Amino acid sequence: xxxxxxxxxxxxxxxxxxxxxxxxxxxxxxxxxxxxxxxxxxxxxxxxxxxxxxxxxxxxxxxxxxxxxxxxxxxxxxxxxxxxxxxxxxxxxxxxxxxxxxxxxxxxxxxxxxxxxxxxxxxxxxxxxxxxxxxxxxxxxxxxxxxxxxxxxxxxxxxxxxxxxxxxxxxxxxxxxxxxxxxxxxxxxxxxxxxxxxxxxxxxxxxxxxxxxxxxxxxxxxxxxxxxxxxxxxxxxxxxxxxxxxxxxxxxxxxxxxxxx
Amino acid sequence: xxxxxxxxxxxxxxxxxxxxxxxxxxxxxxxxxxxxxxxxxxxxxxxxxxxxxxxxxxxxxxxxxxxxxxxxxxxxxxxxxxxxxxxxxxxxxxxxxxxxxxxxxxxxxxxxxxxxxxxxxxxxxxxxxxxxxxxxxxxxxxxxxxxxxxxxxxxxxxxxxxxx
Numbered sequence: 089x090x091x092x093x094x095x096x097x098x099x100x101x102x103x104x105x106x107x108x109x110x111x112x113x114x115x116x117x118x119x120x121x122x123x124x125x126x127x128x129x130x131x132x133x134x135x136x137x138x139x140x141x142x143x144x145x146x147x148x149x150x151x152x153x154x155x156x157x158x159x160x161x162x163x164x165x166x167x168x169x170x171x172x173x174x175x176x177x178x179x180x181x182x183x184x185x186x187x188x189x190x191x192x193x194x195x196x197x198x199x200x201x202x203x204x205x206x207x208x209x210x211x212x213x214x215x216x217x218x219x220x221x222x223x224x225x226x227x228x229x230x231x232x233x234x235x236x237x238x239x240x241x242x243x244x245x246x247x248x249x250x251x252x253x254x255x256x257x258x259x260x261x262x263x264x265x266x267x268x269x270x271x272x273x274x275x276x277x278x279x280x281x282x283x284x285x286x287x288x289x290x291x292x293x294x295x296x297x298x299x300x301x302x303x304x305x306x307x308x309x310x311x312x313x314x315x316x317x318x319x320x321x322x323x324x325x326x327x328x329x330x331x332x333x334x335x336x337x338x339x340x341x342x343x344x345x346x347x348x349x
Numbered sequence: 350x351x352x353x354x355x356x357x358x359x360x361x362x363x364x365x366x367x368x369x370x371x372x373x374x375x376x377x378x379x380x381x382x383x384x385x386x387x388x389x390x391x392x393x394x395x396x397x398x399x400x401x402x403x404x405x406x407x408x409x410x411x412x413x414x415x416x417x418x419x420x421x422x423x424x425x426x427x428x429x430x431x432x433x434x435x436x437x438x439x440x441x442x443x444x445x446x447x448x449x450x451x452x453x454x455x456x457x458x459x460x461x462x463x464x465x466x467x468x469x470x471x472x473x474x475x476x477x478x479x480x481x482x483x484x485x486x487x488x489x490x491x492x493x494x495x496x497x498x499x500x501x502x503x504x505x506x507x508x509x510x511x512x513x
Contacts, residue, residue, distance in 0.1 A: 102351040103359045128369075129370055131374075149393075157389065157390040179387060210363075215359065219371075
């Protein structure tokens with residue numbers, strides 16, 4: 089795509105080591121501090137600052153404390169609605185997951201290009217979303233086998249299945265269960281990548297059409313720019329929804345592990 | 350697509366930094382701070398529901414006190430009415446007795462007065478008889494010069510008075 093113009097819509101996803109750390113390694117594996125790692129740290133720091141504001145522990149909360157308590161309450165309600173009262177013990181994990189993904193999505197959307205910086209969305213990399221998905225799936229497996237032992241396999245045979253259907257259904261359910269970590273990780277990665285590519289392609293239209301001729305710039309460029317404004321709003325929505333979907337599906341899967349069917 | 354093109358040289362760094370940052374987020378924020386925030390919210394919810402329960406209990410107590418007041422009010426009203434009726438009937442009885450006594454006194458006075466009047470009128474009648482008999486004897490003596498006996502005059506007067 090780079091040949092079609094000066095703007096490569098995929099370049100935003102490129103990972104570059106920062107501060108000359110590209111030779112850092114641990115046990116033979118490269119652990120360079122990249123722009124992706126920088127945004128992970130930023131998301132963690134912003135989340136830390138956000139939650140510190142909720143630590144005043146006042147009986148009558150201020151705005152900031154109210155906002156933090158609203159988020160923890162939101163996750164608590166999500167878990168209680170899906171798992172029941174036993175879901176309370178997953179609040180720390182699901183809250184961390186939801187807020188970390190949400191901040192990663194939103195920080196990646198910041199218009200830092202205006203001041204010459206390159207925002208990066210690490211949730212548009214399946215190496216990152218895959219780790220989060222595998223983490224959630226591992227917790228589901230650990231909780232499921234710890235609580236129910238081999239009885240956990242009854243998850244794959246719904247109640248009231250005719251005897252003849254038990255074996256085929258078991259395999260169908262097993263496949264749909266094993267697909268979960270992939271769908272969980274890929275959904276987030278695809279949604280983030282698609283949105284960012286679309287924004288960059290439209291931005292490329294604005295720049296390339298304006299460079300070609302004023303007439304094209306005023307027609308195609310203006311139309312693309314208006315579309316970009318709408319899609320930017322949509323991307324903010326997608327950023328929230330995808331974080332919510334990740335947390336929601338994690339809690340739905342945890343419900344299977346806690347309560348079976 | 351850099352996600353795929355760069356995977357070989359970046360996957361270890363991506364996984365390492367993600368585990369490090371998310372691990373810090375989970376252990377420091379998720380386990381260290383979120384339970385405190387949630388605890389504050391839960392304590393507030395508990396306090397609000399406790400206060401509401403206390404208010405409800407106080408409300409029920411107030412209702413109870415009002416019902417109690419109403420029954421006591423009704424009881425004291427009936428008691429007052431009974432006392433009032435009793436006092437009324439007693440007063441009526443007392444006045445009846447006094448009235449009867451006064452009636453009796455008046456009746457005796459009237460009877461005495463009537464007796465006196467009767468006595469006086471009888472005395473007067475007797476006086477009249479005597480005076481009339483004297484007058485009759487006088488008249489007889491003047492007209493006929495016969496001295497009429499006292500008894501005859503008296504009988505004549507009686508007869509005349511009786512025919513009256």
